[in-house]
Amino acid sequence: MNGAQALVESLLREQVEHIFGYAGATICPTVDALKEHPEIGYTLVRTEQNAGHMASGYARISGKVGVCMVTSGPGATNLITGIATAYMDSIPMVAITGQVPSHLLGRDIFQEVDITGAVAPFSKHSYLIKDANQIPRVVKEAFHIASTGRPGPVLIDIPIDIQTQELKEFSYPEEVNIRGYKPSVRGNELQIKRVIDAIARAKQPLICAGGGVWLANAKQELLELAEQSAIPVVKTMMGLSIMPTDHPLNMGMIGAHGNHCANQALAKADLLIMVGTRAADRAMVDPREIQRRMATIHIDVDPAEIGKNMQAAIPLVGDVKVILQQILEKQAPVTDSAAWLEQLRDYRKAELNRTFPHQDGYVFPGTMLRTLGKKLQDDAVVSVDVGQNQIFTCKYLPQKNGRFLTSGGLGTMGYALPAAIGAKIAAPKKQNIVICGDGSFQMAMNELSAIRAANLDIKIVLLRNQVLGLVHQIQNVPPYHGPFGVALDGSPDFAALAAAYQIPSLYVNDETKLDEVLGDFLSRQGSCLLICEVNPNVSTND
């Protein structure tokens, strides 16, 4: 058995069912070994960055580690954005890169790049394999590291001569023992007791749920705690779909681009319970002010998040699911929050029922998203890009019991389409929606080929306003002096483009037709593109 075969065998041992990749000379032995294993699905992307995003979407929906595999040099450097995007959102991923022959490393030969060095700041770990006999151990460790503790991307760089080197024997390790890596699981009992006491004292408690709740698969426990103790919940962008919009304890999304109700709740709470969130700048503009004003509990699996942005009064390090179970076992008291809930529900109601502005010849994104949300299936997967489309969707798309995927940390434009493809491959039966702008769509539209190649059913909503909307909006406010370099001149006829991939399209610029058009759009068999005409001067604050 050679290194390439050992690598594929190791992937099988890790129950890998799909790889997103782009072949090149230095990864050819492994691609050759893959050919013998049709039980592992393979998607050829059109640029390596999207292999990372597809693996990310796949990981988020399957709950497994996403795997991408590319060649050395430019293949590896193109993948970097995919890895950084996954790192910022703590997505479990193993990225495999081919590398030039090990005896030529450091000579700057054709398609050589120091990829382990390049990704060090934004990968959880990386390996450069120099002996094929290490492959089983390295793969075992990589999957363990990627998927445990705070998940994240792990890179395995494997020179071509190591892929062709014969192993002495193949033996896959049963378990992993890395002395420097032992993530905490259970929360400290004494701290749990302090949490219970703090909840008992609170009159205006608030839970802030982040992406960590999804990563720990702790949605059920979070809802139980909120319901049992009558605590309203706000979410960060990464935690957005944790509870349905119409849940009586759901107060919306916090942050600079969040809901008014959620931000009011955050400003006025007397106890803030942060669960799987890092108090990032976009969610909490001034964490110090929050920490000064109210009691704070911070539950996170990553000890380094405690005290990085906010110094919580009661820190709790461990697996979010396990800690929430520990709190639930202790019978967290019902808080006396009736008045508080009533006040928040008034804000919430006003916001959910607000009327949107209207302009003839255009669709206001809020109007479209509200109608779309009502029509979506209960467990639909919605992938959203970056820019105004992301903010509008966060604010106005009603959530049910599905998933909302976006690049929250790095804010990578072009994430939505490939992430949706990964998600579709992970869950072929779930309704799969992409929402993007004409800027972000053009960063990833080459992946329509992946949709076509596998005949995937993905519904793409394109909010076309012919500018980079969010930048345009920022440029319209001092200290800037008006829009520049944001007009998307030269954009293609998107309907013709979709047609070139044999994907039908619909067009709407009339809000009275939205109901009908969206109904048609969603009921079609196979993929479809819906182009919504949006006024370039619309702001996310409208």
Added chain:
Amino acid sequence: MKQTISVLVENQAGVLNRITGLFSRRAFNIESLAVGVTDDPTVSRITIIVDSGNSVVEQVEKQLNKLIEVIKVRTLEETAMIGRELILLKVNANHKTRQDIMTICEIMGAKVDDISPSSMTLELSDTPDRIETFEALMRPFCILEEVRTGVIALQKGGGKI
């Protein structure tokens, strides 16, 4: 405030790169860094001096702990550790100044490693404070070049990190 962080790491290629990369990425300033293998050949010990407040040092510790190859991290308390640094210092020396230099070396406990008609190379291992005193005393003789290792440190008493 200067603080001493002692780190045990896997003795593997690339580890030092990850650690220094972490410091620059997180905008932590390193005052000095010294690395060497320990009695266990699979483990190296890195001693890092940072000049930062307590919350920064706590964050440095936590970020270091996140690196897979980092086995243990401990900030050593100033009063509960032995910290030493080695300096090699080449100074101008002729028949007129040689004796004065020798006297200072004797008082400070420094060794003469090399001598030539126009220079002397001196060696001193001591606390950073005393190293600086020694350096100041040598400056009038004209220092030709010098090198310092950075501080290495161990806890006092029988305990280990």
